[in-house]
Amino acid sequence: METRAQIRTRFAIRVWTAFVLLLVYLPILCGALAGLTKGRYFVFPVKVFSGEWWEKTLSSLEIQTLVHNSLLIAVIVTLVSVLFAFFGALAFARYEWKGRKLYQKIILLPIFFPQPVLGLALLLWFNALGINPSWMTAVIAHLVWIVPVVTLVIAIQVYGFDPTLEEAARDLGASRWFILREVTLPILWPGIWSGALFAFLLSWGNFPLSLYTAGVDSTIPKWLYSKMVAGYTPMVPALGTMSTLSAAALLLGGGLIGMLLRRRRAEA
């Protein structure tokens, strides 16, 4: 039996949760509605609803290029950062070596560095080296910031890894490569998976680094910003909504795959 006090507490928790969610999602909802207007301008309340701007957005060649650029950058950043961060995380959390403490601190520093400053600094470097900024330099800029984040995410998983498992595998005759494939990677897989999701989403949504380092190539956040500053059309909120929805879908899908893997393992 629940006491009156317990019922009251539960009620209060629900009200508070709903309030916070409303506060967080109301602006996003307004943005989404702005893309569904028939008019040309950002005006509230929306008078006539229409899918016109969504259609225009989907069929626009310019937007296709943006999505292509953003996707290309995000996919490359994900692959490269996971590769770097996996070994970085092993050095971070698994092995004892001289200078490890220092490495643990230094590797995290870029996360705390303001991104616009980091972007500008990188742009200056690219100029000094005579490299033309493009989506490729944006990849490098994203990596500088995202590799540390992914390293940290994977390192958390590595901390929970029992090194005697590798020792036992070795004792049973396995080579280093065999151990990596059969023991270390499968056990660290959930961490690598979340690290990859993080990498993709952080790159997909990154604005300050892309602004400075992508040169003439535009990405979704960069285009959204420039259109907000000058030349607004309801394609801006429409694309923003689509971008958010696809990121949410990816996150949901990724979480689902992870859950299914875990369940299959647990049920056997």
Next chain:
Amino acid sequence: MTLAVTSSAIAAEPLASAVPQAKPVLQLVGVRKVFGEFAAVDGVNVDFKEGEFVSIVGPSGSGKTTLLRMLAGMEGPSEGYITLRGNLINDVPADKRPTCLVFQSLALFPHKTVGENIEFPLKVRKMPPAERKARALELMRMVRLPESYYGKNVMRCSGGEKQRVALARAFAYDPDVLFFDEPLSALDYKLKKALEKELKDLHRVSGKTFVYITHSLEEAMVMSDRVGVMSRGKLVQIGTPEEIYTKPANRFVAEFFGEVNSFEVRRGADGWKAADGKALVVSGLPEGVSDAATVIVRPETMRFVPTGAAVDNAIQGTIYNEYSLGSRMQYQVHAGERIYLVEAPRGGAVSAGDAVTIGWDAADAIVVGD
């Protein structure tokens, strides 16, 4: 040639391990392991014979685990030689040694099923899957795991089942020597007792050499052909359980069995005297000991002496408390400043508060040098 015949006879005859071969399979000569200034293992010499079950016992920090890690190839010795069948293996890494260690944590692969765990060393050797499965099922029968466990998640097995999986996996590697690092220490008493016996049965059936590390002398006694006692990096004594029990090399070994009554004695002009001046009858002095020794009387050899009965050494005291050990009782007897322990069968006529005479015959006591 004769050797080949004998070793094939071992494989066919399950009780062969009862007659350990004289030829050592694993030999340690002057093995030391130094970490910084500290010698974890300090000059150990020992031969492990073919098919033998040897336990190494010692308190934590005595160097037994370091010794085992050197035998398994996870650490290299700082000094000395380790040979396997006559070949120096000091620098041979773990994956190249025909030995296998069952870890204290068991180190089962949590993402693999029972079957996949057991098949791991077979997969390393690229055995075809069908053959692997057949072998795994065979091993599961040997360690008494039901066949239905083949596809079970290993983390969903009970403590005892995990032990069996770890054992089957070690056997799948088909090593010449199996090492055990206290794999039973985390189990409850009853299961531990059952598994100790099973392990000894398995040792007989397999005919392999077992080296078992434990801090429990009791566990070692149940299973082993020989027991080695380690203290501060040194192997203090190695011998059959009988030898360790009846002829401990020193006080440390004697006390390792549990509580004992000990008396530091000195030889004076008029015979042996305890520290409190009491004259004692001492016999069976070990070689090289002449003037000072320690007399050890186990609680089970200390007995209540009925009035008027003859005994070499007698002490008057009062029973302070009694403890049930199951079929036997242990009594704490206070005599002046000292406390003695006496064990007797259950159903004795004494109880707490009684004034009693306790004592022992000199021949029943153990005399050690220090």
